Amino acid sequence: IRRELHRTEKLAVLSELAASVAHEIRNPMTVARGFMQVLNQAQVSESKKQIYTAMVIEEIDRAQSIINDYLSFAKPQAETLESIDISSLIQKLMNLISPYASLRDVQIKVQFEPGLWIHGHLEKMIQCLVNITKNGIEAMPKGGTLQLRGYRQNGRVILEIHDDGVGMTHEQIDQLGTPFYSTKHKGTGLGMMVSYRIIKNLSGEISVTSQLNKGTCFKISLPAVVIRS
Ligand code: ADP
Ligand code: MG
Numbered sequence: 001i002r003r004e005l006h007r008t009e010k011l012a013v014l015s016e017l018a019a020s021v022a023h024e025i026r027n028p029m030t031v032a033r034g035f036m037q038v039l040n041q042a043q044v045s046e047s048k049k050q051i052y053t054a055m056v057i058e059e060i061d062r063a064q065s066i067i068n069d070y071l072s073f074a075k076p077q078a079e080t081l082e083s084i085d086i087s088s089l090i091q092k093l094m095n096l097i098s099p100y101a102s103l104r105d106v107q108i109k110v111q112f113e114p115g116l117w118i119h120g121h122l123e124k125m126i127q128c129l130v131n132i133t134k135n136g137i138e139a140m141p142k143g144g145t146l147q148l149r150g151y152r153q154n155g156r157v158i159l160e161i162h163d164d165g166v167g168m169t170h171e172q173i174d175q176l177g178t179p180f181y182s183t184k185h186k187g188t189g190l191g192m193m194v195s196y197r198i199i200k201n202l203s204g205e206i207s208v209t210s211q212l213n214k215g216t217c218f219k220i221s222l223p224a225v226v227i228r229s
Contacts, residue, residue, distance in 0.1 A: 017179055021070045024180060024188075028059035035059075062186060069190035072127050073197060081202070083225055084125060086116035086150050086157065093129050093148075100134065105143025112150040116157050117225040120202050128198040131191035132161050132218050138184065139165025139216060157224045164215040173208055 035052045038044060044052070090112060101108050118125075136146045140163055147162040168176075175181040177196045182189035199206045202222055210216040 017070065017073075020179060021066060024066050025063045028063040032056045032059040032063075058186075062188075065186070065188045066190065069188050069194060073190070073194045081119040082122060083227065084118050084120050084122055086118065086159070087112060087114070089122065089125055089129070090148065090150070092122075092126055093133065096126070096130055097133050097137065101137050101146065104137055104140070106137045106140055107143075107145045109145060109147045111148070113152060115227070116150050116152060117227050118157050118202070118222045119225055120198075120222070124198045124201075128195040128220075129159075129161070131195045135191060136161055136163035136165065136216065136218075139163050139167070141166075152224055153221075155224055156221045159220040159222075161218045161220075162215060163217075167212040167214050167216055168208075168210040169212055173210055176208065 032055075035056045039049060039052050039056075090110060094108065094110070098108065133146060133148070140146075144164045147160070149158075149160040149162070151158055172183070177192045178189070179193050180189040181192075196206055199220055199222070204220060204222040206221075207219045208216065209219075
């Protein structure tokens with residue numbers, strides 16, 4: 001399915017989303033407020049204070065993640081697209097996700113054809129790939145291998161992100177990209193939606209194949225840019 005997201009359409013999505021974002025932020029705020037009220041009472045034991053404080057911080061972090069993810073979608077982008085060299089894009093991506101991967105015993109393998117270029121917004125593309133690779137890493141709680149591949153096919157640049165993690169059911173795959181759909185304790189359920197929109201904005205396509213307990217592969221296809229030297 002190739003389709004451009006037009007400005008008015010994007011605005012509609014934004015305002016629709018704003019309402020649910022407000023709702024999702026209100027929840028952790030209410031919880032945090034409740035804990036603060038309890039903490040304010042003199043007779044709270046030291047151990048309970050610690051627990052409540054940790055919970056308040058967790059709720060605030062959650063609200064913050066939601067705001068960050070939403071803003072990355074809502075942030076206006078320049079009308080003109082820049083030429084992006086995939087190898088430098090991947091280098092920047094690696095700098096961002098490597099620490100997260102090694103912390104979780106995930107090895108990253110990279111295999112890219114040279115000379116791959118696309119049109120896009122560098123920051124948005126990084127955001128898109130961070131969201132997908134982060135999910136891949138999180139899908140492997142016992143560690144594993146994340147494979148990133150890039151090649152050219154029929155005038156398009158194909159980027160593949162494989163993990164050998166928990167995988168998804170058909171029902172889960174159908175929910176992907178729905179705002180706030182998350183199976184994670186601290187998930188925001190905004191990452192995939194943001195990634196899908198970024199790719200669609202570039203006349204790209206994104207597909208997913210997944211098998212429960214085997215792993216998942218996201219495949220992104222974007223028009224290739226011909227660079228003459
Ligand atoms: P979040 O990561 O905050 O939960 P996302 O929008 O990034 O939100 O992802 C939504 C859901 O999609 C995840 O909670 C997870 O259930 C599922 N998902 C995404 N990527 C993968 C993957 N590589 N393997 C397994 N499940 C995934
Ligand atoms: Mg995510």
